[in-house]
Amino acid sequence: MSRDSRERTLTSKLTEALTSSLNLSEVFANAEDLLFRLTPADYMALCVSRPGPRGDYDWWVTKMPAPFLARYSELAEHDFVRCAVMRERDKVLRDEEMVAHRKVLERSRWYAYCRELGMPLEHVMSVLLDVKGGVHAGLTFYRERRRPFSRRDQARLQALTLLLTQTVRNCRMYGEVAARGQELSAYFQHRATRCIVRVNPLVERMRTPPTTALLMKWFHPSELVVPSGLPTVLVERLAMLAAMGGAGAPGLDTWERAGEERGLAGQDLRVTFSRLPMQDGQHLWALEFQELLRAIPVPEAWRQSLTAREAEIVSYVLRDWDNQLIADHLDLALATVKKHLQNVFDKLGADSRTALIFRASLLCRGALS
Amino acid sequence: MTSPSPLAMPSEWQQRLTPREAEIVNCLLRGWDNQLVAEHLGVALGTVKKHLQNIFGKLGVDGRAALIFQAACNREPS
The missing domain is CATH 1.10.10.10 (Winged helix-like DNA-binding domain superfamily/Winged helix DNA-binding domain)
Incomplete structure (x- = not known):
């Protein structure tokens, strides 16, 4: 296989991996091997942050030593890579374009720091993905060898920049709507009957307005857990699903009750459980309530x-x-x-x-x- | 789409159908016949x-009447 066709195959696999999930951790896990095969390097780091002097940094890394991540925020101001890519967003830069001269790089505090941290870096290539919405993401490849990143490496990564930016943006937006209460209602159309729950401990994060009335209609007050106000039977089902880690649970992700149990003829209640992306190391769950008619009434x-x-x-x-x-x-x-x-x-x-x-x-x- | 469909498509269908298929289901939920759907989309009747x-295969319904029935019964609460 020629180099071009090998690259095309890898690129198309990478495209698939980048769109495989809305959870950035999953996307990164699916994509990292392909990124390394397209751009051979010793370390790779994706750092999502909010700009600012002491921003919060979320890292997805391959083979990076832990001290590097732990100390990054105090050392960030010395990171010439960060300074360079911040000046030219969405543009892939190689180390020779970041500093005036190789000697400047070798004398930089950053070069010395990385050696102290157990990463004897020689070459670096990086791009700052302008995710918008007050967020940006740096994707950086590091090499310990004295083999510089080539223009071809640079062009290849540049060609992927838009897709990478979209990927981070989509994951961030989805993660944020799932995490931030006030925006949840925008995500969950307000007509829908849904609630969002954290399982361990059980905390209901939000509930659309029609949900309370629906719960009152379909459940006797004695069936509801105090203080969450959710039915015991659904809380138990949720705990079971959460314990299974979301691994395929055929038949368990929906729950139905016949209307006759509550004096409601000809209709059923169906509750569908779905797992949302992680938040603080835990998945949120969405419960969607649907009333199903068994028959359309004769007008x-x-x-x-x-x-x-x-x-x-x-x-x-x-x-x-x-x-x-x-x-x-x-x-x-x-x-x-x-x-x-x-x-x-x-x-x-x-x-x-x-x-x-x-x-x-x-x-x-x-x-x- | 020229007018909102009078019957709402159950949201779970949207996930199972291609955009084109969803468009066709929305036409059905307006009560259109196949000829009208074909003309609206500029495609052959076949x-x-x-x-x-x-679509029927994906949704597990055995025809147009069953599809409309399912959509009507799967109502979103108002």
Whole structure:
């Protein structure tokens, strides 16, 4: 395989890895090996931070010594790499472009610090990804060998810069909306019935307004945990899912209750559990509540023009039963059901079963709570 | 899309369908027939039918009526 086609293959795998998740840790884990194969180096660091003299730094690193990370914020002002890339955002720089002369680099405090920290660095290549929203991310490759990064290395990383920036931005935005209460409601459309929960200990982070009323409707007060106000049965399910670490739990990520248990005929409650990205080392969970109708009600207006038998048959059509099932249930011939339905279509001016269901569903929307 | 669809598409469907398929489902949820969907999207009638077969398969429904029924029953709370 030629070098070009090998690079193309790696680049396309890398693109896939960078879009594989909205969790930056997962993305980095999927992408780091490919990044190293495209740009051979001894260490690599992705540092996401808010600009400022003493910003907070979030690191995703490969093979970097721990003291480097622990002491970075006190040493950052001496980092000539950081200073250089901050001046030229979104541009990949090699060490020879960061300092005026090799000797300046070798005499820099940073060069000495890295040796003290057990990283005898010789060459570096870095880019500052301008993530916007008050956040930027530095991606830096380091080599201990006296083999400089080439223009080809530089061009390759430059070509990936936009995608890398988008990746960090998407992960940050998603992580932030999941972490910050006031923005959660923007993420979770306010009409939806959802709540967001931290599991250990159980803390409900937010709840959309309709959720409380729905819980009151579907659960008896004695079923709710004090003080969270969430149903015990859902809290237990959540604890079980969290203990499984989110590893595929077929059948466990939804929970249903039949309306009859609470005197609500013809409908079910479905709760769907989904795991959100990490926050402070813990996953948040979203509980989504849906009320499901088992049947669309027969519109009152229709009953006036239909016979009792026709209305009965329509009620089964609005349960999504097919003609054979209706015939069996009413002990009628299939042709009789069809004939009844033909009369129904004529009376209501609907030209098919689909039209009937469609119109009933539009009519019932206003009538339901 | 020219008008909002009168029946809301269940949000979980959105995740299972391609954008094109979701567009077609939104047309169905307006009560449009295949010919109208084809004209709206500027594609052949056969293309719409093929898309629908894929959509029915993905959503596990056995036809247009069942799809509308599911959408109606899977209502978002108001």
